[in-house]
Amino acid sequence: GESVGLHLPTLSVQEGDNSIINCAYSNSASDYFIWYKQESGKGPQFIIDIRSNMDKRQGQRVTVLLNKTVKHLSLQIAATQPGDSAVYFCAENIGYGNKLVFGAGTILRVKS
Amino acid sequence: EPEVTQTPSHQVTQMGQEVILRCVPISNHLYFYWYRQILGQKVEFLVSFYNNEISEKSEIFDDQFSVERPDGSNFTLKIRSTKLEDSAMYFCASSGLAEMSEQFFGPGTRLTVL
Numbered sequence: 001g002e003s004v005g006l007h008l009p010t011l012s013v014q015e016g017d018n019s020i021i022n023c024a025y026s027n028s029a030s031d032y033f034i035w036y037k038q039e040s041g042k043g044p045q046f047i048i049d050i051r052s053n054m055d056k057r058q059g060q061r062v063t064v065l066l067n068k069t070v071k072h073l074s075l076q077i078a079a080t081q082p083g084d085s086a087v088y089f090c091a092e093n094i095g096y097g098n099k100l101v102f103g104a105g106t107i108l109r110v111k112s
Numbered sequence: 113e114p115e116v117t118q119t120p121s122h123q124v125t126q127m128g129q130e131v132i133l134r135c136v137p138i139s140n141h142l143y144f145y146w147y148r149q150i151l152g153q154k155v156e157f158l159v160s161f162y163n164n165e166i167s168e169k170s171e172i173f174d175d176q177f178s179v180e181r182p183d184g185s186n187f188t189l190k191i192r193s194t195k196l197e198d199s200a201m202y203f204c205a206s207s208g209l210a211e212m213s214e215q216f217f218g219p220g221t222r223l224t225v226l
Contacts, residue, residue: 034214043116043203043217044155089155098143098207099168100215102155 012109019077021106023090026071032093034100035064035075037086044089047075077108085110114138116218118204124224125194133189133221135204144187145205145215146179148172155203161187194225 013019025033031052036044050057050064050073057064063076073090087107091100117136125131137144146158160167161179178190187206191198201222205215 036217041219043205043219046214046216049214091155098145098160098213098215099157099170100145100147100155101157102147104154 009104010107010109012111013080015080015082015110015112017080019075019080019084019108019110021075021077021088021090021108023073023075023103024071025073025090025092025103027092027094027101028068028071030092030094030101033064033066033073034091034093035062035073036089036091036102037084038089038105039086047088080108080110082110082112084108116204116206116216118202118218118221120221121219122222122224124226127196127225128193131191131194131223133191133202133204133223135187135189135218136185137187137204137206138208138216139185141206141208141216143167143207143213143215144179144181145207146189147203147205147217148200149203149220150200158189158202191223194223196225199223199225 034049035047037047038044048059048062048064050066055066061078065074087105089105090103094101119134144161147155149155157170159169159173159179176192180188201220203220204218207213207215
C-alpha cells in the first residue's frame with residue numbers, strides 16, 4: 001500500500017542550530033514531494049518541493065534532499081528560529097488527480 | 113498575495129444533519145481539493161476536482177460526501193448525514209495549471225459533530 005511516514009515525532013533544537021526532519025516514503029512511483037509547515041490552528045503552508053529527477057533543492061534557509069534509492073526525504077532548516085516552531089509534514093504526489101499523501105508529522109520545538 | 117479562503121471557521125452540527133463547507137480557491141487555479149485532519153493526526157486526502165468533475169477520491173469520500181463548484185468562484189463540500197467520526201478540520205486547497213504544482217491550503221473549517 002501507499003504510505004509516507006516520519007521517523008521522529010518531536011524534535012527540539014536550540015535557536016540558531018540547524019534542524020533536520022526526516023521522512024520515509026513507500027511508493028517508488030511517486031514523482032513529486034513537498035514539505036509543509038503547519039502552525040497551530042492554521043492550514044498547511046508550503047515550504048519547498050522537489051521532483052523525482054532531482055536529489056537536492058535549496059530555498060531560503062531550507063534544503064530538501066531526496067534519496068530515491070532508500071526512499072527517504074529530509075528537510076534541513078538552517079539557523080532555526082523560534083518562528084520555525086510548528087508541525088512539519090512531508091507529502092508525496094501520487095497519481096492522476098494530484099493526490100497528496102501526507103506523513104504523520106514532526107513537531108519542531110525551538111528553544112530560545 | 114492571493115489565498116484560499118474557507119467558511120465557516122467552525123461548524124457545530126448534530127449527528128445526522130447535513131453540512132456544507134465552503135471554499136473560495138485562488139482565482140486562476142484549476143485544480144481543487146478537500147483534505148481533512150482529525151485532531152492530532154495527519155492530513156488525509158478526500159477528493160480532487162478538475163474541469164467540473166472529480167479526478168480522484170479516497171475511501172473516506174463515500175456516498176455521504178459530494179463536491180460542487182456552483183459558480184466561478186466557490187467550491188463546496190457537502191456531508192449529507194454527519195457522523196461523530198466526521199468531526200475534524202477540513203481543508204480546501206487549490207493549485208494552478210500544471211500537475212505537480214504547489215497546492216495552496218486554506219485555513220480550514222473545524223467541524224464538530226455532536
